[in-house]
Amino acid sequence: MKHIDVKEIISSKEFIGQEITICGWVRTSRNSKSVAFVEVNDGTSLKNVQVVVEKGESDYKEPRVGMALKVTGTVVEGRNNTVEINxxxxxxxxxGDAPTDYPLQKKGHTLEFLRTIPHLRGRTNTFNAVWRVRSVLAAAIHEYFQTHNYVYVNTPLITGSDCEGAGEMFQVTTIGYSNDYKNEEDYYTxxxxxxxxxLSVSGQLEGEMAATAMGKIYTFGPSFRAENSNTPKHLAEFWHVEPEVAFAELNDVIEIAEDMLKHVIRTLLDKCPDEVAFFDAHFEKGLRARLEELISHDFGRVTYTEAIELLKNSGENFVYPVEWGCDLQTEHERYLSEKVFKKAVFVTDYPKEIKSFYMKQNPxxxxxxxxxxxxxxxxxIIGGSEREADYDKLIAAMNERNMNLDLYSDYLDLRKFGTVPHGGFGLGFERLxxxxTGMANIRDVILFPRTVGSIR
Structure with a gap:
């Protein structure tokens, strides 16, 4: 049906005096003797538009919260430089009617409660803002790579090889449970x-193949990890941004990551001031200032070995002890970025034992x-590397991990036919x-979170 978006109505004075039609859901409704006030939101804006209903002698029935309405009226100037619809x-x-047991009639619902109604939580201010931020960030990522001569590729979601080599993959099968086969080999045959x-944990391996043909590519799609981690930072299905660049060494990868991240955050601050202000007020005080501060400086750089010494000499009583060869934990990472450098910082040159097989081995x-x-x-927030371009070194790294080389024959071929230095990184979109936004739980930044024991 013909109507105008609420965002268009509230962001421009050009509609004042015109008769228009909007559609949306009732957020609040107040009724007096002669006039009623109905706040309507259609999802295009964090702000509602107020409809002022002149009841007159009519048999006016007050709409309930949650109802879907079509409203035709005249746009007029409201208080505080706003517009309203008479x-x-x-x-x-x-x-669309909404019964009296509509779950979102009252304000102040907890995020935990809202996770139990994922089909409705988008109608709250919080998730209205989250989904819009998500959309703007996604567009900014595409914009960055498209304007820097990258080719967008779609890597397969079903794969026969494990990119990370960690075995945390969801199995894809049409057979399911069966006693009809003698062994695993017979089953899969x-x-x-x-x-x-x-299901793929990453599009990186296929992305490298595309980069050695197209030069610069990026993937942006879902990844799947069957990791039994029921934490506020883990999902079984998440979205992954993964550029791969031919003729790129580690310093090139670092420069691309910094430039890309600054671009998307700047875009968000410029395009979503209302949403950022909302999160600043309700979820993290000083959010906008923090984001502005992040992109106003060159990011720091430190080697893993230097970082370990900084942590050991910090005097901090870390929960996880620090020694060369350990994997950095969140408490270590935050100490380095918040206390030592007081800004974003790249940590480079990790021990090969704690990193993936495909990373370039240092001298x-x-x-x-x-x-x-x-x-x-x-x-x-970002992890990347220069990839190992030397065939023999890559084979050695895979053999050390007892990997089945037959599953990676195409990947290994890249090191035979016109191999080049190349690298890339992965950015978990939900973590960005x-x-x-200052949202503390990853379940609250994706439409339908898939976690351990939950697939609603």
Whole structure:
């Protein structure tokens, strides 16, 4: 049906004096003897538009919160430089009823409660703002790469190899549970693909293949990890941004990551001032200032070895002890970014034992050309590396991990036919949203969270 978005009505004075039609859901409704006030929101704006209903002698029935309405009326100037819609009862049509047990009638619902109604929580101010921030950040990511000559590629979600080599993959099968097969090999031979298959944990390996043809590519899609981690930072299904760049060494990867992150945060601050102000007021005081501060400085750089010494000499009583060779925990990452550097910082050259097989081995024989970006308030937000381009070194790294080389034959071929230095990184999209909104739980920045024991 023909109507105008609420966002258009409230952001421009050009509609004043015009008769228009809007559609949306009732957020609040107040009724007096001669006039009623109905706040309507259609999801295009964090702000509602107020409909002032002149009841006259009509049999006006007050709409309930949650109802869907079509409203035709005249736009007028309201208080505090706002606009309103003057309407009569005949100009209001109920498109969808909402009973008295509509779950969102009262304000102040906890985020935990709202997770139990994921199909409705988008109608609250909080999730109205979250979904819009998510949309703007996604568009900004595409904009950055598209304007820097990257090719957007779609890597497969079903794969026969484990990118991370950690075995935390969801199995894909058309057979399911069965006693009809003698062994695992017999089972998979008779399955759909004729071999073991799973949901992809990353598009990186296929992304490298595309980069060695197109030069600069990026993927932006879902990844799946069957990691039994029921924490505020983990999802079984999440969205992943992964650029891969041919002819790029570690320093190039670092520069791209910093430039990209600054671009998307700047875009968010410029395009979503109302949403950022909302999160600043209700979820993290000083959020906007923190984001402005982050992008106003060059990010710091430190090697893993230097970082370990800084942590050991800090005098802090960390829960997880620090020694060279340990994986940095969130408490270590936050200390480095918040207390030592007081800004975002890249940590490079990690021990090869705690990083993935595909990372370029450094001349010292102990470390790899890996990088993590640590940001205040969160810790790690980006992880990347220069990839190992030497065939023999890559084979050796895979053999050390007892990996099945047959599953990676195409990936290994890249090191035979025109191999080049190349690198890239991965950005967990939901973690970026958490960082830019102050939302503390990753379940609250994705439409339908998939976690351990939960698939609603």
């Amino acid at each position: 309407a009569v009862p005949e100009g209001i049509t109920v498109l 008779n399955d759909f693909f004729g071999r073991k298959a799973g 010292d024989g102990k470390t790899v050309a890996a990088v993590d970006l640590l940001v205040p308030g969160v810790g790690e 949203i958490m960082y830019t």
